[in-house]
Each structure stands twice: as structure tokens, then as C-alpha cells.
Amino acid sequence: xxxxxxxxxxxxxxxxALFLSAFxxxxxxxxxxxxxxxKTVAGRPDGPxxxxxxxxxxxxxxxxxxxxxxxxxxxxxxxxxxxxxxxAAKPGAGNGARPTGVLxxxxxxxxxxxxxxxxxxxxxAHYFTxxxxxxxxxxxxxxxxxxNYLDPDGESGKHQRYGGLLRDRPLPVPPKSGDWELANLQQxxxxxxxxxxxxxxxxxxxxxxxxxxxxxxxxxAARSVDxxxxxxxxxxxxxxxxxxxxxxxxxxxxxAAAPAAHRLPDGRLVVSxxxxxxxSPAWWSQVMDVLxxxxxxxxxxxxxxxxxxxxxxxxxxxxxxxxxxxxxxxVGQDGAAADVRKAHGMGKIWMQPxxxxxxxxxxxxxxxxxxxxTLRTTWNRAIEDGADWVQLTTWNDYSEGTQFAxxxxxxxxxxxxxxxxxxxxxxxxxxxxxxxxxxxxxxTQFAAADPTGDQSLVMSLRKGxxxxxxxxxxxxxxxxxxxxxxxxxxxxxxxxxxxGVHSELLPLTPGTSSATVVRDGKAGAGxxxxxxxxxxxxxxxxxxxxxxxxxx
Numbered sequence: 001x002x003x004x005x006x007x008x009x010x011x012x013x014x015x016x017a018l019f020l021s022a023f024x025x026x027x028x029x030x031x032x033x034x035x036x037x038x039k040t041v042a043g044r045p046d047g048p049x050x051x052x053x054x055x056x057x058x059x060x061x062x063x064x065x066x067x068x069x070x071x072x073x074x075x076x077x078x079x080x081x082x083x084x085x086x087x088a089a090k091p092g093a094g095n096g097a098r099p100t101g102v103l104x105x106x107x108x109x110x111x112x113x114x115x116x117x118x119x120x121x122x123x124x125a126h127y128f129t130x131x132x133x134x135x136x137x138x139x140x141x142x143x144x145x146x147x148n149y150l151d152p153d154g155e156s157g158k159h160q161r162y163g164g165l166l167r168d169r170p171l172p173v174p175p176k177s178g179d180w181e182l183a184n185l186q187q188x189x190x191x192x193x194x195x196x197x198x199x200x201x202x203x204x205x206x207x208x209x210x211x212x213x214x215x216x217x218x219x220x221a222a223r224s225v226d227x228x229x230x231x232x233x234x235x236x237x238x239x240x241x242x243x244x245x246x247x248x249x250x251x252x253x254x255x256a257a258a259p260a261a262h263r264l265p266d267g268r269l270v271v272s273x274x275x276x277x278x279x280s281p282a283w284w285s286q287v288m289d290v291l292x293x294x295x296x297x298x299x300x301x302x303x304x305x306x307x308x309x310x311x312x313x314x315x316x317x318x319x320x321x322x323x324x325x326x327x328x329x330x331v332g333q334d335g336a337a338a339d340v341r342k343a344h345g346m347g348k349i350w351m352q353p354x355x356x357x358x359x360x361x362x363x364x365x366x367x368x369x370x371x372x373x374t375l376r377t378t379w380n381r382a383i384e385d386g387a388d389w390v391q392l393t394t395w396n397d398y399s400e401g402t403q404f405a406x407x408x409x410x411x412x413x414x415x416x417x418x419x420x421x422x423x424x425x426x427x428x429x430x431x432x433x434x435x436x437x438x439x440x441x442x443x444t445q446f447a448a449a450d451p452t453g454d455q456s457l458v459m460s461l462r463k464g465x466x467x468x469x470x471x472x473x474x475x476x477x478x479x480x481x482x483x484x485x486x487x488x489x490x491x492x493x494x495x496x497x498x499x500g501v502h503s504e505l506l507p508l509t510p511g512t513s514s515a516t517v518v519r520d521g522k523a524g525a526g527x528x529x530x531x532x533x534x535x536x537x538x539x540x541x542x543x544x545x546x547x548x549x550x551x552x
Contacts, residue, residue: 098194102550103416104477105431108423113196114228118426121388124232124351125192125395125404127200127218129211132396133170133184140172149398152453152539162361163455163539166398171406181214185221189229191406192395195415196422199230199262201272201391205239207251219258230262231255232270234304237278245283249290256297264320268300272323272351276303277311281318288318302351304391308339316346323391326353328367328402329465330374336381344386352387354378354421356414359401359459359542366401366459366542368466371441371473372503375414379421390425392418401543409531413439413546417475433477433500436517436525438484438549442472442508445537453538470508474515477501482519489513489533510535517549525549 098107112118135144145166148154152164159165176183192200202218205211222229233255235248242248252271255261262270269291276284284301291297300320305311308324315322322343327333336352343350355378357369367374382390394402406412417439423431447468451458461468472488476497484497484504489511495504497517506513514528527549 098191098412101435102412102548103419104433104435104437104550105420105423106434107196107419108427108431110193110228113423113426114198117428121390121426122198123196123390123392123422123425124199124201125197125392126234126397127188127202127231127395128397129203129205129214129218131170131398132181132214133173133188134175134180137175137180139175143172145169152455159362160454162364162457163451163453163541165362167359167361167401167539167541167543168398168403168407168409170396170398171408171411182217182221182224185214185218186225188395188405189218189222189225191415193226193229195419196426197392198228199232199260200395201232201234202255203274204233204235204251204255207240207242207247215255216258219255219260222260223258227259229260231258231260232262232272232302234272234274236274238275245286246290246294249287249294252287253291253295253297256291256295264300268298268320270300270302270320272302272304274304274325275306276301276315277305277307281315284315285318302349304351312342312346316348319348321349321351321388323351323389324353326355326378326393327464328355328358328369328374329462330368330370330377331466332367332464333377333381336378337385340385340387349388350386351389351391352378352382352385353393354382354390354418355393355402356404357401357544358462360399361457361459361540362399364457364459365462366465367462368447368468369544370466370469371471371505371544372414372417372439372475372546375417376421376503379418379425383421383425387425390422409543410546411548412551413441413548416548416550420477433479436479436482436549437477438515438517438525438527439475439477439546440472440513440515440527440529440548441475441544441546442488442513442529442533443470443542443544444531444533445541446470446508446533446535447542449535449537449540451537451540455539458540459542472506472508472513474504474506475501476504476515476517478517480519482517482524484515485518485523486515487513494518508533515549 138144140146149166150164150169152160154164173184173187200218202215204215219231222231233252235252240248256269264270288299288301291299301318302321302323303315303319304323304325306325308322312322324339340350340352356375357367359366392404394404396403396405404415404418406415420431447470474484474486476484478497478499480499482497483494485494486506488506489509491509497504510533512529512532514526516526517524527547529545529547531545
């Protein structure tokens with residue numbers, strides 16, 4: 001894989017040769033946990049370019065002004081990127097729309113998710129502007145992600161100390177003519193909407209520059225794709241460089257003029273500042289006063305805290321609700337129920353964080369996600385504890401490995417899996433499983449692997465995380481009991497899986513993993529991870545890779 005290779009290594013077939021072969025074969029073309037220990041070291045890459053200019057230890061990697069690598073590539077798509085969209089291999093799909101038959105259940109129609117009681121149970125995904133589908137409209141084998149973010153030597157070696165900025169990237173899209181940035185943002189809105197997501201929480205990293213421009217473009221994209229898809233404004237108080245409440249109020253009013261801006265039924269604009277405690281309640285009151293007096297915009301403040309316990313009551317008089325960034329390990333969720341009760345006891349709504357995993361090479365920290373355990377546990381907490389809203393943290397922060405969005409290494413697996421829990425959260429009923437579906441997850445290396453390349457900063461477990469583990473998980477959704485034939489490297493075997501949802505953990509071994517449903521002597525749904533496990537690795541990569549039998 002390109003992000004594991006350094007120039008001069010020729011012992012392996014280049015990743016893109018492998019990836020593009022599979023990519024064309026199937027026709028596919030398509031921040032983070034609560035910093036429990038604020039003293040955790042944070043990398044700070046310097047210099048120009050579209051990558052993060054400031055990495056914070058207590059939230060998403062801040063990029064005040066990602067300028068982008070340059071102008072769009074001239075001409076049409078390259079010969080090696082001629083797909084028709086991220087789901088082109090499935091009938092009825094394209095431009096982000098979810099095809100039929102890929103989930104273990106039948107997704108409720110949009111009307112069912114947006115009316116009655118379901119309309120009050122909102123699900124947002126945290127959108128991080130530095131990592132859109134494409135940064136330069138180039139072919140995926142040579143675009144900015146491949147050359148500079150996945151390659152440890154990229155951006156003149158500024159990320160070499162931690163093995164490269166990213167370990168995964170958005171699922172590649174072919175170059176486009178015309179306004180390609182708008183078209184790609186529209187595709188992301190379609191993808192999120194097809195998964196049942198009501199809107200994005202938009203991380204406002206700066207009030208000028210490329211990230212600001214992309215924020216405004218996202219507002220237009222949302223409106224043009226689906227007027228019901230909303231964008232909640234989330235000024236990032238670890239990144240914004242103003243202490244003047246009027247400056248922030250004017251910027252929020254600018255975005256609030258877009259129809260896609262999320263408002264309550266009574267017309268109030270929802271503002272959910274990240275790390276709201278960075279400013280006092282009095283300061284936020286000034287922001288809201290300016291919004292109303294100067295712009296005629298009434299505000300519902302839903303502050304997101306890094307320390308809710310210390311700040312909730314302090315902010316209660318000016319707040320409509322509360323949220324927190326949350327833990328990224330499945331063992332760190334015990335306090336969620338108490339947080340919701342506390343918020344409701346103060347008459348406030350609660351927005352619950354739901355996450356997949358968290359691994360930050362440039363900060364040298366990671367959380368043990370336990371395959372899909374963190375995803376399932378955080379969703380179950382939101383459902384069982386009575387959260388009003390959910391925020392998927394994150395849609396696309398690839399620098400912290402928290403993405404739900406379709407990616408190169410995970411395809412649509414995590415997003416598809418999330419929709420099962422989303423349907424329960426919004427409708428109150430578990431969806432009926434109507435087709436056998438398997439989700440397969442594992443790392444491509446052992447947690448204790450020592451990278452052999454030039455990487456000097458390696459990730460270690462963050463305080464409060466579960467202990468690291470080396471496991472392959474087969475998560476089965478079965479219409480009725482069946483045998484599951486599983487292969488992990490050279491180890492093969494069969495186990496019996498019950499109807500419904502079942503997690504089977506297997507020891508990680510070198511090689512590739514696969515699983516197949518066998519019932520009445522016939523093979524059914526099957527899944528295989530495309531990426532083998534190695535004992536020797538050149539770059540540390542502690543993200544869990546995923547695949548689903550629901551997609552080719």
C-alpha cells in the first residue's frame with residue numbers, strides 16, 4: 001500500500017496496481033476522542049499546503065487555511081478512473097445514492113425517518129472540511145491524497161516522523177469537468193442522506209480561506225441535493241482566531257442566510273460550538289445578542305464540551321441543549337446515561353456522540369475500538385439512554401481515523417452498519433433482518449508491531465482506553481441460524497451463528513481473512529478483506545479495516 005511504502009522499497013507490488021485492478025473489476029469509482037490527558041503530545045506540521053497546519057490534542061486536527069494543491073487537472077477522466085460513481089456496480093445507484101439490497105434490512109423510506117417521532121430524533125455527521133472527496137480533481141493513483149498524505153515522504157517529508165499524515169482516504173472519485181468541488185460535495189450529501197443521516201455538523205475551522213469557502217459551498221450543495229438535509233454550524237473554538245464575538249456572529253449570519261442552515265421548528269438557528277468552554281457563557285451571550293440585534297437571527301445554542309461535567313450547569317441558562325465529544329473506546333461509555341439524565345434534568349436536549357474508532361499518527365495516540373465494539377456500544381448508548389440527537393464523530397476526519405464516510409480501506413461497511421442502529425434510534429423499532437449479511441473487520445498488523453521504516457513517533461494507547469487486542473471479528477446479521485465458514489490466514493474452521501446479530505471474535509494471524517454463510521449445505525453471503533495481515537510492517541497503522549458481504 002502506498003502509505004506503507006517509502007521510495008526505494010520495491011519488494012512489493014505497488015498498492016495502486018492492486019487497488020485499481022479491484023477498483024475497475026467491480027466498477028467502483030466512487031476528530032477523535034475526548035482528550036482525557038490534555039498533555040498528550042500533538043504533532044504540528046509546518047509549511048504551506050492543504051494539510052493540517054495545526055494539530056490539537058483535544059479534538060479534530062485543526063486546519064485554519066487549507067489552500068489546496070493547485071488547479072484542477074485539465075481534460076476529462078483518466079483511463080484508469082472511468083467509473084460512473086461510487087456505487088456504479090449496483091443497479092439504480094450513482095452519485096452517492098445507496099443501491100438496493102446491500103443492507104441486512106430494508107431501509108425505511110425517507111418519509112418514515114423524517115415524520116412523526118422520528119423527525120425529532122436527528123442524526124448528524126461531523127463534516128471536516130480539510131478532507132473532501134478530492135483535493136485537486138486528479139486521478140486517484142496520483143492525486144494529492146496519494147502523493148502527499150498517504151506517502152510518508154509526501155509534502156517534502158514533513159509527515160515522515162509519524163509515517164505520513166493519513167492511513168486511509170475518501171473512496172476515490174473520477175475527475176470531473178465543470179464545478180467539480182460542488183459536484184463532489186453534492187455526492188457526499190447524497191451518500192449521507194441515503195444512509196438516513198439528517199445533516200452535517202459543519203466544523204468551522206476558519207472564517208476565511210479554503211476551508212471557509214468549502215463551508216459555504218457545502219451549504220449550497222446540501223440545498224441543491226435535498227432541501228430537507230440540514231447543516232448545523234459548529235464554530236471550532238480550538239481553531240478560530242477571533243476573540244471578538246461580533247466577528248463570529250457576522251460569519252455565522254453569513255452562513256445562516258443559506259436555506260440549508262439547521263433551525264429549530266420555531267425558527268431559531270442552531271449553533272453548536274466545538275469546545276464551547278473555551279469562551280465564557282457571557283461571551284456566547286454577546287454572540288447571540290449580535291446575531292439578533294444586527295442580523296435578526298435568533299439562536300439556539302447547543303454547546304459541545306470537552307468537559308461536560310465541569311461546564312453544563314454553567315452554560316445552562318443560555319443553552320437549548322448540550323453535547324460532548326466523547327470517548328472512542330467501547331469501555332469508556334459508562335457515564336453516557338448519567339450525562340443524558342443530567343441534561344434532561346435541566347430541561348435541555350442531548351446530542352450523543354457515536355463513533356467507529358480513533359487512531360492519530362501525528363499525535364502518537366490511539367484508542368482500542370475492539371473491531372466494531374465501539375460503533376455498536378456508542379449507538380446502543382444513544383438508543384438506550386434516550387439521547388435526542390446523535391452526532392457521528394466523524395464523517396471524514398481521516399487524520400484521526402474516525403471516518404464513517406465510504407473510504408478506500410473500509411468501503412461502505414461502517415456507514416452501512418451504522419444505518420441499522422440509526423433506523424432503531426429514529427423509529428423506535430429494530431429493523432427486521434431480511435437478508436444474510438456479514439461484516440468483517442481486522443487490522444492489517446498486530447497492535448505491538450514495530451514499524452521497520454523511518455517512522456520515529458509511534459502511537460500508544462490513550463488513557464482510559466480498553467487494552468489493545470489482536471482479533472478478527474465476523475459480525476453476522478442472519479435471517480435464521482446458519483454455519484459460518486471462516487478463514488483467517490492459514491486457520492480455517494466453522495462455527496454456528498444464531499439468527500439476528502452475532503459477533504464472533506477470532507485470533508489475528510498473518511494472511512487474508514474471509515467468511516461465508518453456509519446453510520443447508522449451500523454457500524450464501526460471503527465477505528473477504530482485501531488487505532492481508534503482516535507481521536513485519538514499514539508504517540504503523542492501527543485502524544481497523546472493514547468489508548461487507550452486501551457490496552461487491
